[in-house]
Amino acid sequence: MVVRTPAPSGTRDQAGPWLRRLGLLAAGLVAGAVLCAGAMIALTWPTQQTLYTDRQPATVAYDDESSHVVAFIRYHSLLEDTYRLYAGRDPSLQYGHFIDVGFAGAADQPVISTQWTREGVRVRFGTGHELFIPAAAFVGGR
Structure with missing residues (x-):
């Protein structure tokens, strides 16, 4: 029989939140670039x-x-x-x-x-x- 003990509460994997924040930042940058390009197109047309x-x-x-x-x-x-x-x-x-x-x-x-x-x-x-x-x-x- 194998007994697993839970990890202490203060030792969570710290890479998860950091990667999540990096993903949100990348998504925000992409959305900002798309909005900026759309604004430039709208300003030059018609x-x-x-x-x-x-x-x-x-x-x-x-x-x-x-x-x-x-x-x-x-x-x-x-x-x-x-x-x-x-x-x-x-x-x-x-x-x-x-x-x-x-x-x-x-x-x-x-x-x-x-x-x-x-x-x-x-x-x-x-x-x-x-x-x-x-x-x-x-x-x-x-």
Whole structure:
């Protein structure tokens, strides 16, 4: 018969808690790295890329006496690319009149010409599509 005697209470294996702490530290470092990488990605997306810009010619004037611009903009995010046509007087393209552009080929064959008239601006795409933006939609700061 073999008799086993329990170890004295003060002589527990000291490697167990140390390894547990090291494992928690490693898991925390990995989680921190993943969160940091995610934050960096989130800060850089979505991106905005102006594919085409045209300024109102001096021969065309509107009632607000401002200089206007039309632009075709690509918005790239983690999930998709979207496209918008902008018309307005803000050169930063942040405030004005926007139209979502969703027809096929808009990215591959973007704007080929614009025609400014007193009534508005006509935008022609390489796909054959045309969009007309009435002056009332972008004149006066809209």
